[in-house]
Amino acid sequence: MNSVSTTPLPPATLKDAAVEVKGVNVVFHRRGSEPYQAVTNLSFTIPQGTVFCLLGPNGSGKTTTINVLNGLLRPTGGDVRVSGLDPTRDRRELLRRIALVPQETALYNELTGAENLEFHAKYYGVAPREVRDRIAHVLELVGLTDRATHRTGTYSGGMQRRLALARALLTDPEVLFLDEPTLGVDVQSRQAIWERIEQLADEGKTVLLTTNYMEEADALGREVHIIDHGATVAHGTQAELKAMVQGSRVVLEFAAPERADRARAVLDAVSPTTVPSEGSLSIAVPRGVETVAFLRQVLDEINAVGGVTGFRFSEPSLQDVFLHFTGRALRD
Ligand SMILES: Nc1ncnc2c1ncn2[C@@H]1O[C@H](COP(=O)(O)OP(=O)(O)OP(=O)(O)O)[C@@H](O)[C@H]1O
Secondary structure, three states: OOOOOOOOOOOOOOOOEEEEEEEEEEEEOOOOOOOEEEEEEEEEEEEOOOEEEEEOOOOOOHHHHHHHHOOOOOOOEEEEEEOOEOOOOOHHHHHHHEEEEOOOOOOOOOOEHHHHHHHHHHHOOOOHHHHHHHHHHHHHHOOOHHHOOOEHHHOOHHHHHHHHHHHHHOOOOOEEEEEOOOOOOOHHHHHHHHHHHHHHHHOOOEEEEEEOOHHHHHHOOOEEEEEEOOEEEEEEOHHHHHHOOOOOEEEEEEOOHHHHHHHHHHHOOOOOEEOOOOOEEEEEOOOOOOHHHHHHHHHHHHHHHOOEEEEEEEOOOHHHHHHHHHOOOOOO
């Protein structure tokens, strides 16, 4: 499942690049306020048949980038190609080759799952003789065959997201854009969606997904591109990104979340901390001669706060990479 690779990325050639983004800028002009630069000099290439994660906090420009790629938004500057097409100029042709799963699933809650798919298939011109088979196929893919005749208003959030994915697959797209595909989804559905995404890439489809879940970016794909305030923070395979962060981390577990909060206030002065889960803190430990002195200082500080119930070392996560480059946690 986890496709972390330690080998460097081979350069994508123009021939096998499904998505190319070069120096893209997006500036929004908002009435009564200064122009707002939502995307700054963004560049990346996605080879065909791979999964690519755009990881960033809320408001970092992920949806804006997706809108540029599917031709909804013309960039202020830069160059974009999707399946070799210019998304705004060749939008009609582009829409035949791509599919988008937006954050809002926009299903018809009064219709059943199968009826939602049928409506979409007809709207997007799937050949009538193929509609039934395609619907059965995509329902099977997302594991919703047995709920096909139920109204989607009765589906859980995770099931609605899976149906939205099925809907996008009806037209057999070459490239799929998934905007935060597991936002607010339960753990089981999340796992099912991750598996489908990897399977799609194995079948030759190209998938760009946005997320602000670092676990998602860790679990999926060949390359992660981290953005903040619309600009690139770092990019590479998961292993390459983690290798950019020097040293191990110490994770401290506390008896209660309030204790962890108090310790964080104290320890942030020593080294920026992250919060892997409520009631615990993760602190970067410098390598080299200062390691022992650093650990002694941390232990002295938390001894004063009290309430520590556990202590372990851990290797860097993508959260740590984000913290390393921006000075703050992804989800702060
Ligand atoms: N049409 C618009 N006009 C003006 N500002 C906009 C417009 N669309 C987005 N923005 C601003 O651009 C920034 C990036 O927004 P965007 O929706 O791309 O972020 P995001 O990373 O997808 O966030 P989230 O994770 O919350 O979905 C935000 O500050 C947002 O308010």
